[in-house]
Amino acid sequence: MTAFATTSSIVIPCAKGIPPTLKEELVALGFPVLAETVASVATEGTLADSMRLNLYLRTGNRVLFLVGEFPAANPDDLYRNLSQIAWETWIPEDGTLCVTSAVANPTIRDTRFANVKCKDAVVDRIKSHCGRRPDSGPERTGVVLFLHWRGDDCRIYLDTSGEPLSRRGYRKIPCKAPLQETIAAAVLLTTGWEGNGHFINPMCGSGTLAIEAALIGLDKAPGLLRSEFGFMHLKGFPEGSWRQLRQEAKRRAQKALSGRIIATDIDPKAVAAAKKNAATAGVEHLLEFAVCDYAETLVPEGGGVILLNPEYGERLGKREFLVEVYKGIGDFFKQKGSGYRGYVFTGNLELAKKVGLRPTRRIPFFNSKIECRLLEYELYEGSRKPAKNVQPAEDESL
Numbered sequence: 150m151t152a153f154a155t156t157s158s159i160v161i162p163c164a165k166g167i168p169p170t171l172k173e174e175l176v177a178l179g180f181p182v183l184a185e186t187v188a189s190v191a192t193e194g195t196l197a198d199s200m201r202l203n204l205y206l207r208t209g210n211r212v213l214f215l216v217g218e219f220p221a222a223n224p225d226d227l228y229r230n231l232s233q234i235a236w237e238t239w240i241p242e243d244g245t246l247c248v249t250s251a252v253a254n255p256t257i258r259d260t261r262f263a264n265v266k267c268k269d270a271v272v273d274r275i276k277s278h279c280g281r282r283p284d285s286g287p288e289r290t291g292v293v294l295f296l297h298w299r300g301d302d303c304r305i306y307l308d309t310s311g312e313p314l315s316r317r318g319y320r321k322i323p324c325k326a327p328l329q330e331t332i333a334a335a336v337l338l339t340t341g342w343e344g345n346g347h348f349i350n351p352m353c354g355s356g357t358l359a360i361e362a363a364l365i366g367l368d369k370a371p372g373l374l375r376s377e378f379g380f381m382h383l384k385g386f387p388e389g390s391w392r393q394l395r396q397e398a399k400r401r402a403q404k405a406l407s408g409r410i411i412a413t414d415i416d417p418k419a420v421a422a423a424k425k426n427a428a429t430a431g432v433e434h435l436l437e438f439a440v441c442d443y444a445e446t447l448v449p450e451g452g453g454v455i456l457l458n459p460e461y462g463e464r465l466g467k468r469e470f471l472v473e474v475y476k477g478i479g480d481f482f483k484q485k486g487s488g489y490r491g492y493v494f495t496g497n498l499e500l501a502k503k504v505g506l507r508p509t510r511r512i513p514f515f516n517s518k519i520e521c522r523l524l525e526y527e528l529y530e531g532s533r534k535p536a537k538n539v540q541p542a543e544d545e546s547l
């Protein structure tokens with residue numbers, strides 16, 4: 150049996166708030182959900198399965214394949230246990246190795262020390278079996294190992310993603326306060342966006358939401374945008390199967406969308422960046438861009454999703470000024486959003502109340518360390534009159 154056919158636990162870390170969406174993605178791909186924490190979901194499978202997960206998952210950050218678990222009270226235990234794993238079956242002696250970790254053990258003050266101890270055990274083992282030790286360094290351009298060490302409980306994983314999956318590769322120009330690609334995808338999946346209707350994205354910034362909306366609408370696997378993954382550097386990487394997986398994903402992707410995607414921003418530099426990023430992602434031809442105030446954004450008849458990610462006031466912008474912006478979003482929804490589902494994604498819950506409409510759902514997310522909400526406003530169907538369920542909600546708890 151090759152290394153790629155061995156079954157093990159697979160853990161997929163993600164941002165807090167995302168596990169419900171990630172679980173749905175896993176189930177849709179035919180994987181069982183075996184465990185869940187606030188910021189990860191566990192399943193099982195082979196390294197070949199990990200390739201599929203890396204290709205298709207939109208909301209997970211990394212795909213970690215468990216290689217070993219053991220108790221370790223101190224660095225010597227760690228070294229001894231790691232030396233007993235047959236690393237020579239996974240890692241080429243002429244390859245390169247990078248170790249990353251999450252460590253909370255009383256004998257470790259600097260996680261870099263745990264990383265070095267881990268790296269030493271692995272390369273020493275390979276040297277003793279193959280006569281040569283792999284190079285090592287901080288770049289995730291070869292084999293990547295992830296060490297999870299809490300108290301005495303130690304787990305070592307192959308990080309089959311290498312670079313995190315949030316780095317899709319299309320965002321060459323990030324602009325101000327961009328959303329992480331995986332969070333943008335989770336937000337969109339939470340709105341129920343599947344390419345049905347139109348997607349309207351005022352305040353588009355670097356275009357992350359509009360680009361991810363196009364990828365979801367096309368059913369285009371995000372991994373098709375990347376040419377590098379950690380699993381490619383492992384011994385026995387089945388290049389032919391990977392090529393076949395990619396071809397299947399390309400066949401599955403639609404060429405066109407049924408609705409329109411309209412992305413606007415008041416800052417011409419943001420729109421220029423969003424256009425470039427969309428071109429890199431191969432979806433520029435599906436997006437309609439304009440430089441304008443959010444309130445002037447074209448909202449065509451037909452319904453769909455309107456999603457705004459305004460500044461929060463913590464990192465950018467002035468609060469008093471933003472109060473007017475958030476109030477204006479409520480007016481924009483009332484005047485132009487009939488027949489749509491309106492959404493505001495924000496990390497400022499006080500400002501969110503200024504929208505002045507009653508949200509039908511308030512879904513918690515975390516953007517870096519900032520607690521955010523995706524607020525949903527069901528707008529009135531069928532006419533351009535203000536939504537019936539729309540009532541002032543300034544003092545409501547979000």
Ligand SMILES: C[S@@+](CC[C@H](N)C(=O)[O-])C[C@H]1O[C@@H](n2cnc3c(N)ncnc32)[C@H](O)[C@@H]1O
Nearest residue numbers: 327328352353354355357414415416442443458
């Ligand atoms: C938090 S950023 C959006 C980030 C975006 N989601 C991304 O991933 O890059 C907010 C954006 O709103 C834009 N903006 C601020 N005031 C605006 C207004 N009145 N009309 C339109 N856009 C505005 C800013 O230029 C900025 O690009």
